[in-house]
Amino acid sequence: MTTLFDHETVRDEFPVTRHMLYLDSAHQTPLATRxxxxxxxxxxxxxxxxxxxxxxxxxxxxxxxxxxxxxxxxxxxxxxxxxxxxxxxxxxxxxxxxxxxxxxxxxxxxxxxxxxxxxxxxxxxxxxxxxxxxxxxxxxxxxxxxxxxxxxxxxxxxxxxxxxxxxxxxxxxxxxxxxxxxxxxxxxxxxxxxxxxxxxxxxxxxxxxxxxxxxxxxxxxxxxxxxxxxxxxxxxxxxxxxxxxxxxxxxxxxxxxxxxxxxxxxxxxxxxxxxxxxxxxxxxxxEEIGVSNVETHVLALGERLIAHLDELEIALVGPRSREARSHIHVLDLPVQPWFDYLTREGVRVSPERGGVRISFAMFNTPADVDRVIEIIRKGIVALRTVPAHAAG
Ligand SMILES: Cc1ncc(COP(=O)(O)O)c(C=O)c1O
Incomplete structure (x- = not known):
């Protein structure tokens, strides 16, 4: 992943990143220090x-x-x-x-x-x-x-x-x-x-x-x-x-x-x-980061997420292609029990009509993606469930 801006400096602006895995900026932004x-x-x-x-x-x-x-x-x-x-x-x-x-x-x-x-x-x-x-x-x-x-x-x-x-x-x-x-x-x-x-x-x-x-x-x-x-x-x-x-x-x-x-x-x-x-x-x-760089960054995080979801055979509710996507990704997983499970694991996401919504912002990193995927991988075992699309 190319470095478009200094992730650590941006991450430091958002203390929320020290307390939880915040993947819910489409719900509301955490406040930046400035x-x-x-x-x-x-x-x-x-x-x-x-x-x-x-x-x-x-x-x-x-x-x-x-x-x-x-x-x-x-x-x-x-x-x-x-x-x-x-x-x-x-x-x-x-x-x-x-x-x-x-x-x-x-x-x-x-x-x-x-x-x-x-x-x-x-x-x-x-x-x-x-x-x-x-x-x-x-x-x-x-x-x-x-x-x-x-x-x-x-x-x-x-x-x-x-x-x-x-x-x-x-x-x-x-x-x-x-x-x-x-x-x-x-x-x-x-x-x-x-x-x-x-x-x-x-x-x-x-x-x-x-x-x-x-x-x-x-x-x-x-x-x-x-x-x-x-x-x-x-x-x-x-x-x-x-x-x-x-x-x-x-x-x-x-x-x-x-x-x-x-x-x-x-x-x-x-x-x-x-x-x-x-x-x-x-x-x-x-503007210090550049909104085009924010866009490129969240799209790249999305690509990484989708590649991992493919490995886990979890479908995406929305579009996969880069031109049709944004920072929002809805995973085709039953909201119950997944929303509660992720909350227990310290991951903030949103329940959506089609599944579990993960949304990225400037402060999220590839490590955040890998972390949530690891938690989902464990969840598949812990919840003894299969992705919703596979169940049907
Ligand atoms: C696309 C879209 N429109 C409107 C709203 C609601 O906006 P507001 O509370 O600013 O009216 C939301 C979510 O909060 C939204 O995601």
Whole structure:
């Protein structure tokens, strides 16, 4: 395995690695020391100096610029939200949709994406679920093309799926959407910070993600990209922060409801300032390594894992090929008893609908892969079980 960065230095940033075998970054990130230091510094400022808030707000704008550059967007295309679901709901309620219009989703994709659009059924919007033949198949333009008609207004899907680690071909779907005049809404919760996400290259109209996985900060902060020029997208909720001319005297002006033109029109009230402060430190860490190097690293760990799984005759629920994979691997093992067994052995993974989910991050190493495989090998004997696929 090539050394893309100094694993030991990165590992040192994550004290969790000294306490357990953490293979669950697709669930939530453990905190890096420098992220904690940034949070502590924020709390110390609040504790000792009560802010001051204007300084904190200036940092919000610095972080906005950092996030924009990270996604190859403009700062005016970035809004801060609470999480992915809020971003997806903002999109669902901002796209001008009328009764009889339809939205295409992938069957089995994250439910929070589905519910944001299903909520529009009461307005007469049709939600069409497109089925993939299996969890090892990825979606591309051809997947959606047969379902598009003149009333199709939106395609919305995850970049990387949480339940199988498929990495959908968003760029090809983006080209199709561009050609047909369809909005492309992407849930990048599982990809941003782990794989390069270039909103322009992907042809995305709106992208939503929380920041508590690949972006390394605690829950409660989301990012929302809204492509410049989509002025017809209007917010369902409005606060003073969304206005083009917020009243300096804090008295609402019924005769001036003009909204900002930038993505800030979707922001409501105060921000998650501690997380925004910490996000700058998190992006520093990712950029020191390089997000492409994080991607190459987690894909190589995946290759090593798959080779070992093949020896043990344990199937993968998701795709095997490098282009279709991500940092997420779901092992076709019965969740019970395997989840409990791995927990007892000090391995943190997630139970998934198709098996046991192992997800990698920048701090995982080939030794982590070998260790979990050794534990699984022993488990096969200890649990006197056979891989689920072999049992059938
Ligand atoms: C693909 C995907 N979308 C959305 C979510 C939920 O995100 P949030 O809690 O940020 O709304 C998750 C997992 O937490 C996810 O994996």
């Amino acid at each position: 992220v904690r230091v940034a949070l502590d510094a924020f709390y110390a400022e609040g504790h000792e100096m009560a802010g001051p808030k204007p300084i904190w707000l200036r940092r919000v704008e610095e972080t906005r610029t950092r996030v924009a550059a990270f996604l190859n967007a403009e700062p005016c295309e970035i809004a801060f939200t609470k999480n992915t679901s809020e971003g997806l709901n903002i999109a669902a309620n901002a796209v001008p949709l009328r009764a009889g219009d339809n939205v295409l989703l992938i069957e089995g994709d994250h439910p929070n994406n589905a519910y944001a659009w299903l909520n529009l059924k009461r307005k007469g919007v049709e939600v069409r679920f497109v089925q993939l033949s299996s969890d090892s198949v990825i979606a591309d333009a051809e997947t959606f093309a047969p379902f598009i008609d003149e009333r199709t207004k939106v395609i919305s899907l995850s970049h990387v799926t949480f339940h199988a680690g498929q990495r959908h071909d968003i760029a090809s779907i983006g080209r199709l959407c561009e050609e047909k005049g369809i909005y492309l809404v992407v849930d990048a919760m599982q990809s941003v910070g782990v794989l390069p996400v270039d909103v322009k290259a992907l042809g995305v109209s709106v992208l939503a993600a929380g920041c508590h996985k690949g972006l390394l900060v605690p829950q409660g902060l989301g990012i929302l990209y809204v492509k410049n020029g989509l002025d017809e997208m209007q917010p369902a909720y409005v606060a003073m922060s969304a206005l083009a001319n917020p009243p300096a005297d804090y008295v609402a002006r019924p005769d001036d409801l003009q909204l900002r033109k930038d993505a800030g029109r979707f922001e409501i009230g105060n921000f998650n300032l501690p997380d925004l402060h910490a996000l700058g430190a998190a992006i520093d860490l990712i």
